[in-house]
Amino acid sequence: MKDYFKIISYVITVVVTLFIGLSILAIIVKGFPDLREAFLNRETQFAVRLSLYTSSISTVICLLLSIPVAYTMTRTNFIFKKISRTVIGLPMALPYLVLGLCLLIVFSSPMGKLLRDAGFQVVFHPNGIIMAHLIVNLPFCINMIITAFTQVNKRLEFIAGTLGASGFRQFITVTLPLSKNAILSATMLTWSRALGEFGATLMLVGCTRLKTETLPTNIYLNISTGNNDMAMASAVILLMISVLLHGVTYFFNRKSTIHNRMEDS
Amino acid sequence: MKDYFKIISYVITVVVTLFIGLSILAIIVKGFPDLREAFLNRETQFAVRLSLYTSSISTVICLLLSIPVAYTMTRTNFIFKKISRTVIGLPMALPYLVLGLCLLIVFSSPMGKLLRDAGFQVVFHPNGIIMAHLIVNLPFCINMIITAFTQVNKRLEFIAGTLGASGFRQFITVTLPLSKNAILSATMLTWSRALGEFGATLMLVGCTRLKTETLPTNIYLNISTGNNDMAMASAVILLMISVLLHGVTYFFNRKSTIHNRMEDS
Amino acid sequence: EEPSEETVPVLEGHDLMIYCGAGMTNPFEEITQLYKDKTGCEMNVTYANAGQIQSQINTAQEGDLFIAASADELVPVQDVVTRSENLVLHIPVLAVQKGNPLNITGLSDLVRDDIRMVLGDGESVPVGKIANKALADAQIAGQVNVVATLTTAPALATALESDEADATIIWKENAKSLSIVESPEMDKYIKTVVAASLEYSQDDEAVENFLEFLDSDDAKNIWTKNGYEIAE
Amino acid sequence: METAVAVKDFTLRRGSFLLKSINLTVRKNEILAIIGKTGAGKTMLLEAISGAYGEKKGRIFVSGTDVLSVPVEKRGIGFVYQDYGLFPHMTVYQNISYGLRMRKTPKESIKEKVEHIAQLLSIQHILNCWPATLSGGECQRTALARSLIVNPRLLLLDEPFSALDPVTRDKMHELLLDIHQKFNCTIIFVSHDFKEAASLAERVGVMIDGELIEVRNCKDLFLPYEDERANEFLGINQKERRVE
Amino acid sequence: METAVAVKDFTLRRGSFLLKSINLTVRKNEILAIIGKTGAGKTMLLEAISGAYGEKKGRIFVSGTDVLSVPVEKRGIGFVYQDYGLFPHMTVYQNISYGLRMRKTPKESIKEKVEHIAQLLSIQHILNCWPATLSGGECQRTALARSLIVNPRLLLLDEPFSALDPVTRDKMHELLLDIHQKFNCTIIFVSHDFKEAASLAERVGVMIDGELIEVRNCKDLFLPYEDERANEFLGINQKERRVE
Ligand SMILES: Nc1ncnc2c1ncn2[C@@H]1O[C@H](COP(=O)(O)OP(=O)(O)OP(=O)(O)O)[C@@H](O)[C@H]1O
Ligand SMILES: Nc1ncnc2c1ncn2[C@@H]1O[C@H](COP(=O)(O)OP(=O)(O)OP(=O)(O)O)[C@@H](O)[C@H]1O
Ligand code: MOO
Numbered sequence A, B: 001m002k003d004y005f006k007i008i009s010y011v012i013t014v015v016v017t018l019f020i021g022l023s024i025l026a027i028i029v030k031g032f033p034d035l036r037e038a039f040l041n042r043e044t045q046f047a048v049r050l051s052l053y054t055s056s057i058s059t060v061i062c063l064l065l066s067i068p069v070a071y072t073m074t075r076t077n078f079i080f081k082k083i084s085r086t087v088i089g090l091p092m093a094l095p096y097l098v099l100g101l102c103l104l105i106v107f108s109s110p111m112g113k114l115l116r117d118a119g120f121q122v123v124f125h126p127n128g129i130i131m132a133h134l135i136v137n138l139p140f141c142i143n144m145i146i147t148a149f150t151q152v153n154k155r156l157e158f159i160a161g162t163l164g165a166s167g168f169r170q171f172i173t174v175t176l177p178l179s180k181n182a183i184l185s186a187t188m189l190t191w192s193r194a195l196g197e198f199g200a201t202l203m204l205v206g207c208t209r210l211k212t213e214t215l216p217t218n219i220y221l222n223i224s225t226g227n228n229d230m231a232m233a234s235a236v237i238l239l240m241i242s243v244l245l246h247g248v249t250y251f252f253n254r255k256s257t258i259h260n261r262m263e264d265s
Numbered sequence C: 001e002e003p004s005e006e007t008v009p010v011l012e013g014h015d016l017m018i019y020c021g022a023g024m025t026n027p028f029e030e031i032t033q034l035y036k037d038k039t040g041c042e043m044n045v046t047y048a049n050a051g052q053i054q055s056q057i058n059t060a061q062e063g064d065l066f067i068a069a070s071a072d073e074l075v076p077v078q079d080v081v082t083r084s085e086n087l088v089l090h091i092p093v094l095a096v097q098k099g100n101p102l103n104i105t106g107l108s109d110l111v112r113d114d115i116r117m118v119l120g121d122g123e124s125v126p127v128g129k130i131a132n133k134a135l136a137d138a139q140i141a142g143q144v145n146v147v148a149t150l151t152t153a154p155a156l157a158t159a160l161e162s163d164e165a166d167a168t169i170i171w172k173e174n175a176k177s178l179s180i181v182e183s184p185e186m187d188k189y190i191k192t193v194v195a196a197s198l199e200y201s202q203d204d205e206a207v208e209n210f211l212e213f214l215d216s217d218d219a220k221n222i223w224t225k226n227g228y229e230i231a232e
Numbered sequence D, E: 001m002e003t004a005v006a007v008k009d010f011t012l013r014r015g016s017f018l019l020k021s022i023n024l025t026v027r028k029n030e031i032l033a034i035i036g037k038t039g040a041g042k043t044m045l046l047e048a049i050s051g052a053y054g055e056k057k058g059r060i061f062v063s064g065t066d067v068l069s070v071p072v073e074k075r076g077i078g079f080v081y082q083d084y085g086l087f088p089h090m091t092v093y094q095n096i097s098y099g100l101r102m103r104k105t106p107k108e109s110i111k112e113k114v115e116h117i118a119q120l121l122s123i124q125h126i127l128n129c130w131p132a133t134l135s136g137g138e139c140q141r142t143a144l145a146r147s148l149i150v151n152p153r154l155l156l157l158d159e160p161f162s163a164l165d166p167v168t169r170d171k172m173h174e175l176l177l178d179i180h181q182k183f184n185c186t187i188i189f190v191s192h193d194f195k196e197a198a199s200l201a202e203r204v205g206v207m208i209d210g211e212l213i214e215v216r217n218c219k220d221l222f223l224p225y226e227d228e229r230a231n232e233f234l235g236i237n238q239k240e241r242r243v244e
């Protein structure tokens, strides 16, 4: 039975890998001839920079917001916990396009106009890309981190308390490091999603070339122009960034802690 | 310090809730007047059914595939592990539109045509919606489940082995239940994403009314024709489904196991 | 006009697969519904923006017809177009916020620095291409304050409605909640909606018949009702 | 005489188990042993004294203040758990130094202190190991070191020597008495070893089925009890009969 | 005489710790105790015998076959870990019945057997509890019940009675001898209690610093050893000198 299941698992793994691999291969085959051109294209270069910049910033903000929210949800008795959690979960099943439209409505409202006059422009402005990423990613990221914090044994935090750690430091020195893997995984998913997001972005900031054009927008525009090969070339660049990103997370995820006697140090 | 951090966390929670809540409010305000009409509309009804059907099926398939793949990655020494893992992670940062295009290319290839002749049509067919959901969700789902399995103490599996459980049953009775929370969370995220996905779907199967039109494609079309209010009405329906879905996961997530002496049974 | 003069063949059991520009969803939906009711022909219409449709046609290599917002959209698929028919006129207009609060009277006004413009993307969006051409012809390209380029005509309209911009160039049918600047300058950019039959089609009978129907008054009425104009 | 711990009518229900109306006073600097049958509620009592249970049926005072009114990090309580509760993501060194780091002790001073206590507990050689790789006795001594190093006013030890071999255990006994003298702390420890209890503590509390039957001076430990269960537990039945 | 366990020149390095070339033969149906200083490698030796380490410096045979050549579920080995290793997501009942469920035993028969063994180990009252709520001694007995219920041919017990009070411990000793007789199994157990080792086992192995110094008959346990560390560990130094 053991081997039976193993074989099935292997087969499924191979099938899934082939399914995804073949699809990606399509990108590489189509995109490769134009890759050089894409690299040299000023617009593409700008899009790469803007994508990296906005997605990195939005990922950091997303984590900085998600961690305290997850803390509130799992470690305090904040009275609005339940309602907050429900509200935050709502956008998950909505198409990004709709979320973009929502943001457009919100930030075009008198309140949004006030913000703009105060110097924080969102609509048609690169800031909006970050906002779009945030509304797309926050619900997922918060959810994953809540799951992670829930797994941490609260007694270890209490022990940290008896050793003199305040609630905050218990959290920083025990809860957070024990959730490290899950947080890293959440970071990677968030970052990936931010890099690839264009539905909400397009709606909120449009696709002004050399101003609000991210790599996915660039791809969308190219596909919309029937320029599939250039689109695929940009997609190959995204793929490269993605591989790099995986490398980075892998680096942070290196196992330093031994969790098992069977392992050797 | 403790209270300081707590207060900041509360403030952030409130801000995030307001940010998301206001955006959602925009949907409800705009969509509510047309909601009745949307509910009575035969097309919308069809889209709701198709969305529920395809997203549920794709979520189940996604889990059925992700679990063995994650098993292979974390519990076996399959030789292609590393390469599989890398390939599977690649699509994460790609815009869904590109993934749809990839699938379109793959399934329009001679191989795809063979599949179609064998009775499995994908392009412009509801099957394609499921395929689109799969390529969008598999990388995320697999990643989350790998993270979950990695957290499980392998010694418990060994102990199960000494008690007579084969590798497969160790997995079923120990690894899987101990990852329950994370898997539930992954299921919900996957299902949500499937419900809201339209980028890849639109590319692969189009949006033929009463045939391949899901709720998000319906929304997309309405937005593309300037019919924002009808789009928002459909979005409200999606919201309702999403709330239901949260309810369901919450139900399965009810705590039955006591993980802490401080709790009472 | 009397629609039921002609004898309508029964096309029960036939089906057509049609790509249609997303911007024309409303009228075309009505037309196909009417046609289906009349003939029993199964109509599978899929809507998307032109570029996406071009990708789908070239990659999937199937489908019977492509309804495009202008003949320009046929270029990337011209090798597989067997026949194309002009349907109705697609009218681009200079649109401003309701009531024209900034009192814009023509293209030349757009250089004023109190006017914020939004335009369609100049390469991927048909109205965007038209706008670029119009601005260039008016010799004001580069002098107008374009705050953003967007990807769909309705999005441009939405931008004006929510006071994020003051003027734009869009199709007439998108400007229902805006004011249109009546200026003849835009007339030369009028496009024609075309229906192109594709070589992948396997059902000549149905294609022929539907193309005929598109030429009928029944169909044309629906177009005009939606803001399009009949070609002379 | 100052009171270090005062438990007043403390009652706690968990599932079907009931910790029944405990009354206990521990003097400052006293060493109190608690013995009792497995599942009698010894651990629960220690946990309650540490303020781990938020419920308030009865009250518990540590150094004169209600333990629940003070945040855990200000209570000055050290706790060595029966299952050690080491931080799995920190090495032995990091585990032991944790309390000092929370007190912002300078680095060199930390190093010195950790090495000193590690030497006393014979765990210098594992300072860089991860908890998951330690042997039972090594875990226990690490947990002991971790709470001793911050000199808590009150030390709660739950079977702190159970995983040690006799030689090491003797060494630890001496060490504990040493520390008690040096740092003037109050110690409550649970043990299954009557000899150990009697040799380390001044008084011994006997717990059975959620009740604290009696607290006695060590020398009287084996004198007959009113409660029959206590006699049975301490093996006094026979002796008594022989006496009769 | 049949051999149950044969360890041949087994060597294992973990971090800076070395289990040095162990040679050990255990007869079928024998009860062998292993004593030794904390951190000496007792647990590691048991783990190695159970086939937990995949490495192959030296070999280990259980019932005549190389333990690594048989998948773990076919080895017929029961293991009670020092830290119990209970399944946290199963109740005590589910933990105990786990092995029977894996053997597809009928439900009624499982119920009967679990209740029987729970009674023997005095844990009937906690069958529906979750491991996280149990006391140390309750965990230990649950772990014991869980491995006893499937009648393994070879039982490896790592300090199986350390968390029990003396009364319960005595009861468990009797139970173990009972089970040994009834089911004809081979038992290797680790203990810190010399008396316990001597009273339960036929032979005792002494481990120090990763070496298995000697395996002796119980009655000779306190006779002098060649290895000085063993003498010191067993407190023989003085005696020996007195004899001289
Ligand atoms: N949350 C809970 N739910 C149900 N029962 C509980 C809970 N917490 C503790 N118990 C029960 O309370 C009893 C007392 O537990 P405690 O750990 O205090 O015993 P103990 O005296 O320390 O025993 P030992 O010597 O075995 O460690 C046990 O029977 C335990 O199962
Ligand atoms: N993976 C590992 N890495 C480093 N050191 C390890 C590892 N596994 C075990 N050790 C060390 O091996 C030594 C022997 O451990 P073992 O658990 O066998 O001791 P023991 O004899 O059972 O002690 P105790 O009586 O305290 O339980 C210990 O010093 C332990 O720290
Ligand atoms: O009708 Mo279009 O092709 O979306 O402008």
Ligand SMILES: [Mg+2]
Pocket: D042, D043, D044, D082, D158, E135, E136, E137
């Ligand atoms: Mg206890």
Ligand SMILES: [Mg+2]
Pocket: D135, D136, D137, E042, E043, E044, E082, E158
């Ligand atoms: Mg051990």
